[in-house]
Amino acid sequence: MLSPAAATQLAQAAPDGAAAYAQACAECHRTPARFMRRYLDMPPAERAAALDRFLPTHYAPDAAQRAAIVAWLMQYQPPR
Numbered sequence: 001m002l003s004p005a006a007a008t009q010l011a012q013a014a015p016d017g018a019a020a021y022a023q024a025c026a027e028c029h030r031t032p033a034r035f036m037r038r039y040l041d042m043p044p045a046e047r048a049a050a051l052d053r054f055l056p057t058h059y060a061p062d063a064a065q066r067a068a069i070v071a072w073l074m075q076y077q078p079p080r
């Protein structure tokens, strides 16, 4: 369960995250669906940490941009 403050932070980061993703990632990953599959098996805290460990050397070197992208990816739900 997210605290209300954390949920608000995520919601505010999400539009920026979507834009940052479109700019930095979408060229190669049109959607996160494929690469998120293995991350979705992780508990959310571990998922965020794993993404934050991987992305500095994978097209998201800027901390603020990366935080926005990770927050946006954390809202990703697989299609049912």
Ligand code: HEC
Pocket (backbone or CB within 6 Å): 021, 024, 025, 026, 027, 028, 029, 034, 035, 036, 054, 055, 058, 059, 060, 069
């Ligand atoms: C120049 C092409 C390119 C760009 C730009 C790119 N990626 Fe990737 N990414 C790849 C390739 C190739 C792989 C490895 C093959 C795969 O898993 O689809 C990969 C793998 C990944 C993975 C899986 C890593 C793992 O642990 O298996 C994640 C997560 C990811 N990318 C996220 C991102 C995000 C977020 C961005 C934007 C900040 C991004 N990528 C930008 C090409 C790219």
